Amino acid sequence: MDRIEEGKAGYTSPFPYVEKLQSKMDEILSRQVPNNGSFCSFCFGRINVTENQCQFCETTDLSNQVSAVPKEILMIYQVKRRTESIWVYTGALLGLMLAAGLFLILVLWGPGFLGHPGFAFLVLIGGGYLLAQLCGPLICGQMGYRKGAAKRDALWTTYLEKTESKD
Numbered sequence: 533m534d535r536i537e538e539g540k541a542g543y544t545s546p547f548p549y550v551e552k553l554q555s556k557m558d559e560i561l562s563r564q565v566p567n568n569g570s571f572c573s574f575c576f577g578r579i580n581v582t583e584n585q586c587q588f589c590e591t592t593d594l595s596n597q598v599s600a601v602p603k604e605i606l607m608i609y610q611v612k613r614r615t616e617s618i619w620v621y622t623g624a625l626l627g628l629m630l631a632a633g634l635f636l637i638l639v640l641w642g643p644g645f646l647g648h649p650g651f652a653f654l655v656l657i658g659g660g661y662l663l664a665q666l667c668g669p670l671i672c673g674q675m676g677y678r679k680g681a682a683k684r685d686a687l688w689t690t691y692l693e694k695t696e697s698k699d
């Protein structure tokens with residue numbers, strides 16, 4: 533599945549560090565990277581021992597580092613991930629159904645060689661692939677990216693409000 537490059541789907545996150553952290557959180561969510569180490573207590577970006585500033589949110593207050601990204605935070609990033617993939621898969625499915633519909637129309641009513649099952653089959657396979665790509669990652673993926681990122685940012689806003697009211 534093609535990844536949509538950050539910021540290219542017509543949505544700009546009000547939190548640039550959340551946008552930057554998405555791929556890092558995705559790595560933890562998919563267990564490509566273990567959820568332990570030193571993380572910024574504000575944005576939960578990973579901090580390397582040599583750094584004296586968080587490379588994500590740019591805070592220089594690194595006194596309260598946490599050893600893992602809390603589940604509550606990972607869930608926020610998972611919302612973006614899930615929303616986007618639901619849109620991509622639904623779009624791809626629609627593309628396949630469109631090709632299947634086209635196949636039936638050709639077989640049932642296609643004049644001349646257009647109605648030949650071999651040609652219709654080619655349309656089903658080739659068209660199915662193209663339409664799934666077009667409707668999935670290209671069209672619906674962009675929608676899912678925007679919707680997912682907006683949901684994630686709303687959840688992050690709520691989280692910030694909650695932590696601020698605690699102080």
Ligand SMILES: [Zn+2]
Pocket residue numbers: 572573574575576577586587588589590591
């Ligand atoms: Zn940070």
